[in-house]
Amino acid sequence: MEFYVDTWDVEAVRRVNDYFPIAGFTTNPNILTRAQKPLSALMPEYRAYVRETGQRIFVQVTAQDAEEMTAQAERLLEYFGDGLVVKLPAVREGYQACLACKAKGLRVCVTVVHSAMQGVMAAEAGADYVAPYITHIDNAGADGVLCVGEMAKAFESAGRACKVLGASFRTAKQIEALAVAGCHAVTITPEMFDTLIAHPSTDVSLRGFDAAWRNAFGGRQITDFLTRGEE
Numbered sequence: 001m002e003f004y005v006d007t008w009d010v011e012a013v014r015r016v017n018d019y020f021p022i023a024g025f026t027t028n029p030n031i032l033t034r035a036q037k038p039l040s041a042l043m044p045e046y047r048a049y050v051r052e053t054g055q056r057i058f059v060q061v062t063a064q065d066a067e068e069m070t071a072q073a074e075r076l077l078e079y080f081g082d083g084l085v086v087k088l089p090a091v092r093e094g095y096q097a098c099l100a101c102k103a104k105g106l107r108v109c110v111t112v113v114h115s116a117m118q119g120v121m122a123a124e125a126g127a128d129y130v131a132p133y134i135t136h137i138d139n140a141g142a143d144g145v146l147c148v149g150e151m152a153k154a155f156e157s158a159g160r161a162c163k164v165l166g167a168s169f170r171t172a173k174q175i176e177a178l179a180v181a182g183c184h185a186v187t188i189t190p191e192m193f194d195t196l197i198a199h200p201s202t203d204v205s206l207r208g209f210d211a212a213w214r215n216a217f218g219g220r221q222i223t224d225f226l227t228r229g230e231e
Contacts, residue, residue: 002185003193004058006167008035010045012190017053019193024056026167026187028087028111043079050083058109058129058187060087061097069097073106085129087111090118095125102126109165114140119151123162129185133168134178145174149181156182172196 005013005025013025027046035042050057057080061072073086085107088094094110101108102125109129110122114137119130130151134144148164155162163184169175172195175186188196 001179001183002163002165004056004165004185004187005193006031006187006189008032008042009190010042010049013049016190016193017055022055023185024050024053024058024083026058026087026165028060029062047080050080054083056083056085056107058085058087060089060111064093066093066096066100069093070100070104073097073101073108074104077106085109087131088127090114090122090130095121098122098125098127111167114147115142116147116150116154119147119162119164120154120158123151123155123158123160127162129163129165131165131167131187134166134174135168135170145177145181148178148183152182152184172198 002023003020004023005016007013007025008027008031010025013022016022032039046057049055059076059080061069061076063069063072069088073088076086077084086101087109088097088101088111090110090113098108098110107128108126109131110118110125110127111131113119113122113130113132119132122130132144132148132151134148137144137147148166151164155164164182165185165187166175166178166183167187169186169188169192172192175188175196178186
């Protein structure tokens with residue numbers, strides 16, 4: 001499963017990248033309205049990060065019609081380079097733009113997906129990713145995890161290389177369920193990464209290891225016992 005950081009803050013991405021195996025980060029218009037820096041200052045930071053790491057950045061167009069969406073996508077590609085995945089909305093104009101962008105060789109993520117059929121249509125249009133909003137789907141009375149499983153199965157059956165990028169989570173358990181359901185990627189907040197690996201039993205076990213070691217060997221470390229033996 002690919003992991004992406006869902007944030008406007010590239011420094012938060014760097015901190016996550018220090019500890020976890022991430023493939024890049026995602027933004028959207030709503031996230032960027034919460035940025036605590038001018039966007040004109042953030043964009044060069046984003047570009048520097050993807051060039052430095054070779055990771056991906058997902059950036060969503062803000063145009064409303066397909067022609068302008070495609071034009072924005074091309075401009076974004078010129079700016080960010082091959083690390084860009086352009087996000088297009090799962091609406092009629094977005095699907096038309098997806099066809100145009102794929103014809104020009106861009107990577108595309110069809111986003112704000114709320115049904116399996118929206119995802120299937122995006123895959124048929126050539127999208128590289130579809131981004132279903134899991135909690136939004138649940139709140140609408142459907143099953144987000146089930147929807148993702150259906151999409152993943154449909155893509156496999158049709159021989160489509162499109163990946164499901166799960167978004168919008170409340171709990172780490174949702175992400176675990178998506179992994180089991182065959183989801184290919186998720187994008188989550190910086191804070192949620194620690195919750196993915198946290199478990200109280202692990203902490204208890206480590207405290208037990210530490211206490212036993214210190215009782216037997218005090219402050220010495222395992223590497224203190226490495227010797228050459230008899231030459």
